Amino acid sequence: xxxxxxxxxxxxxxxxxxxxxxxxxxxxxxxxxxxxxxxxxxxxxxxxxxxxxxxxxxxxxxxxxxxxxxxxxxxxxxxxxxxxxxxxxxxxxxxxxxxxxxxxxxxxxxxxxxxxxxxxxxxxxxxxxxxxxxxxxxxxxxxxxxxxxxxxxxxxxxxxxxxxxxxxxxxxxxxxxxxxxxxxxxxxxxxxxxxxxxxxxxxxxxxxxxxxxxxxxxxxxxxxxxxxxxxxxxxxxxxxxxxxxxxxxxxxxxxxxxxxxxxxxxxxxxxxxxxxxxxxxxxxxxxxxxxxxxxxxxxxxxxxxxxxxxxxxxxxxxxxxxxxxxxxxxxxxxxxxxxxxxxxxxxxxxxxxxxxxxxxxxxxxxxxxxxxxxxxxxxxxxxxxxxxxxxxxxxxxxxxxxxxxxxxxxxxxxxxxxxxxxxxxxxxxxxxxxxxxxxxxxxxxxxxxxxxxxxxxxxxxxxxxxxxxxxxxxxxxxxxxxxxxxxxxxxxxxxxxxxxxxxxxxxxxxxxxxxxxxxxxxxxxxxxxxxxxxx
Numbered sequence: 254x255x256x257x258x259x260x261x262x263x264x265x266x267x268x269x270x271x272x273x274x275x276x277x278x279x280x281x282x283x284x285x286x287x288x289x290x291x292x293x294x295x296x297x298x299x300x301x302x303x304x305x306x307x308x309x310x311x312x313x314x315x316x317x318x319x320x321x322x323x324x325x326x327x328x329x330x331x332x333x334x335x336x337x338x339x340x341x342x343x344x345x346x347x348x349x350x351x352x353x354x355x356x357x358x359x360x361x362x363x364x365x366x367x368x369x370x371x372x373x374x375x376x377x378x379x380x381x382x383x384x385x386x387x388x389x390x391x392x393x394x395x396x397x398x399x400x401x402x403x404x405x406x407x408x409x410x411x412x413x414x415x416x417x418x419x420x421x422x423x424x425x426x427x428x429x430x431x432x433x434x435x436x437x438x439x440x441x442x443x444x445x446x447x448x449x450x451x452x453x454x455x456x457x458x459x460x461x462x463x464x465x466x467x468x469x470x471x472x473x474x475x476x477x478x479x480x481x482x483x484x485x486x487x488x489x490x491x492x493x494x495x496x497x498x499x500x501x502x503x504x505x506x507x508x509x510x511x512x513x514x515x516x517x518x519x520x521x522x523x524x525x526x527x528x529x530x531x532x533x534x535x536x537x538x539x540x541x542x543x544x545x546x547x548x549x550x551x552x553x554x555x556x557x558x559x560x561x562x563x564x565x566x567x568x569x570x571x572x573x574x575x576x577x578x579x580x581x582x583x584x585x586x587x588x589x590x591x592x593x594x595x596x597x598x599x600x601x602x603x604x605x606x607x608x609x610x611x612x613x614x615x616x617x618x619x620x621x622x623x624x625x626x627x628x629x630x631x632x633x634x635x636x637x638x639x640x641x642x643x644x645x646x647x648x649x650x651x652x653x654x655x656x657x658x659x660x661x662x663x664x665x666x667x668x669x670x671x672x673x674x675x676x677x678x679x680x681x682x683x684x685x686x687x688x689x690x691x692x693x694x695x696x697x698x699x700x701x702x703x704x705x706x707x708x709x710x711x712x713x714x715x716x717x718x719x720x721x722x723x724x725x726x727x728x729x730x731x732x733x734x735x736x737x738x739x740x741x742x743x744x745x746x747x748x749x750x751x752x753x754x755x756x757x758x759x760x761x762x763x764x765x766x767x768x769x770x771x772x773x774x775x776x777x778x779x780x781x782x783x784x785x786x787x788x
Contacts, residue, residue, distance in 0.1 A: 299349065300333060300511045302504055303489045311501035311517050314399045315368075315750075321519050324364035327539050327568055330356045330398040330503075331490055331516040334378065338480055348480035351488065352380040353514075355522060357537050357740075358394045359566035361409075361747055369409060369749040370394055373460060375568035375740035377535065379488075379526060381478035382467040384533075384572065386642070386738040388460040388565070392438035392748040398517075405751045408436050412745030438748070441630035447596040448702050461594045461603065461628045462741035463618075463642040469587035470531050471579045477529050486528045490516065493523040493536060495550030496543040523553065530577040532731075537570050555733045558650050565740040574734045575652065582722030584649060584660075584732060590618055590642070591713045597702035599628040601695040604713040608639060608684035609664050611647075611677040616662060616716070618643040619684055625741055639684065645736040647674060649720055651729035658724050658732065665715040667691045687714045 302308075322328055334352040338345055355377045361369030373388035392406050440457040468478035475481060492498045498520010505513040521538040534555055538544040547553050555573030578584055590607055594600035606624035610617050619639035626633045649658040664672040666687050678685045693711035694700040701707055718734075725732060 300335060300514055302502060302511050302514060303353075304331070304500055304502060304516050305491050308500050308502045308516070311503040314503070314517055315403060317517065317519060318358075318360075318370075318395075318399045319368050320365055322360040322365065322539075324360055324362050325540070325567065326360050326364075327521075327537070327566070328358050328360070328399075329518040329522045329537050329539070330358075330394075331514070331518070331522070332356070332398070333514040334380075343480060344475070345480040349483055350380065350480055351483055351486060352378065353488065353490075353524075354378040355490075355524065355535075355537060355570075356389060356394055356398055357568035357570075358391060358398075359568060361749070367749065368395070369747050371566050371747050372411065372745055373565055373568075373740055373743035375565060375570070376459060377537065377570045377738065379524070379533070379535070381482070382470065382476075382528060382531065383478060384463075384465045384467075384535075384736075384738060386463040386465075386570065386740060388462055388740045388743050390438060390440065390460075390743060390746070390748070395748055395750070396438065402750055406438060406748050407751040408746040408748055410745065411747050443596055443599075443630055447598050448696065450595060450597055450600065451702065457595055457630060460741055460743045461592070461599075461625070463738055464591050464593055465643060465736065465738065466589040466591055467531070467574070467586065470529065470576060471585050473529055477531065482528050486526065488524075488526045490522055490524045492518070493521050493538065493543070493547040493550075493556075494552035495546050496520055496539070498539065498543075521547070532575040533572055534575070535570055535572045537568070541567065555650075555735065558646075558733050559735045559737070565742060568740055570738045572736050572738060574736070575731045576649075576734060577731050578725050578727050578729065579722075580727075582726040584718075584720045584725045586718040586734075588645075588716040588718060589712050589714065590716075591710060592620065592642075593710070594628040597695040599624075600710075601693050603628050604711070605667070605688040605692040607687040607714045609672075609677055609687070609714070610681055610684035611674055611679055612644075613679065614648075615644045615646055616664075616674070616677070617641060617681070617684075618714070619681075629743075631744055639681075640741060641739055642741070643736055643738055645718075646734065649725060649732040649734050651725075652731045652733060653729045658720055658729075661717075661719045663717040665717070667693065 318328055332354050334354050336350055336352060338348045338350055343350065357375040357377070359371045361367055361371055363369060370391035372391050374391050374394040376387045376389050378385035378387070392408070395402055395406055440459070442456065466478070468476040470477055492500060498518065500516055500518050500520070503515035503517050504511050505515070519539065521536070521543050524533075524535040526533050536544075536547065536553065536556060536559070538547065548556055555575060556571065559571040559573055576584055576586070592603045592607065594603055602624045603620065606621035608619050608621070610619070619641050622638055622640050623633050623636040625640055626636045647662050648660055650656070651658055662674050664677060664685070666672070666689055668689055668691050670689070672685060693713060694707075695702045695711070697703070699706050701710055
């Protein structure tokens, strides 16, 4: 059966995420600088440039975003969110945990010469053996990844617009749904009466989406999310093979050492990471045409087996896992979907809202739209139905032969009832629920959010994916497995640089806000460095 729980929480687990995850770019810079000092002192893994050798420094990202992307094309940025474990929901106090994020923003319908970024901006994050797939407000991308902007930003309400670059772009609001506009480049505050998760102490800084935890692979000990694996982890990012494009180095340096790794991609990105017996190759493309070109280049390993399903504005992420078999053959994976939020009530609601159905070839994981809206503190007046988060094949592929290998897939609900594939619903409109009436325990006796309760987050939905030694022999070398991750919708507001003759909405002086938000963290950083020098 599945593991009782994982003492691991990739996001919003408290002070461990305060270093890398932040609302503004200036706050993101504080942690990595101090973190680099700690890493140098302890000779642990540390911040470094993991992109192509010789990549030029980024010069004018605003000009690149404005003139380098046609309607519907996607810009991708990379930024480190690495941190030092402080003991809250992590295993090794003082250990360096590499954490990398990639943001994918889609250009609006006016294309080159315009600055409009569509909602949402997808954010793909890798930490340990966990993948996170959340969404950002486009103004945050423009401020923190492209910016600081040369002038005020303004929102553009596209919630009911069909003027989109993507035929599957969802209407965000019913015609009779009165939802207030949002002209501030901030996420909503939680409504009164909700309980903050222990150790988080943070407000909403993204639209909560998928977490996919693959820490238990072939029963390796310790699990792959344990910080001890970081020293042997390899990670790099580059342009996908077979497509044209550029990448520039936007990192911060101090005396020639990287203190905060960042990159800006025009042409898509290939992300390769190896941790223990598992290698992941993740692909995000500038355009659908580039995806097809990349599939024709055999150097993009495993991409030919990846399934394509258009996500929010085309910013889906195709992830191909390459997994070594156990000694003697066979594969044993445990996949959990520990979807997270910032309050006890909304996180329990999200985890209990997971449903599953089977296409006959792929397992599809969906969540109730209402739970997503509630976790983002948005109106729920147009939240019927389900939103797809993840789909994965019910087979592996033998690397040596390219042949499919049948897998045994089992799903476990909140009372650990086991479902085989043929017991899952095949109706997308009526999927199999995780929640049977018990659910994850947050506010009940012994729950995560009560005095004396458990000190870890409950596991949420669990999948067991296995193949026996005869079907998955060592002679294959390794096996491919290809989950497809999708972003969640935001509030429906695109954002752009305000112009003198624009009538789209009220401008927000982002440049001023960014400058003010930088001063306090910088002062804190200088004070801490001074204290370190006195020790």
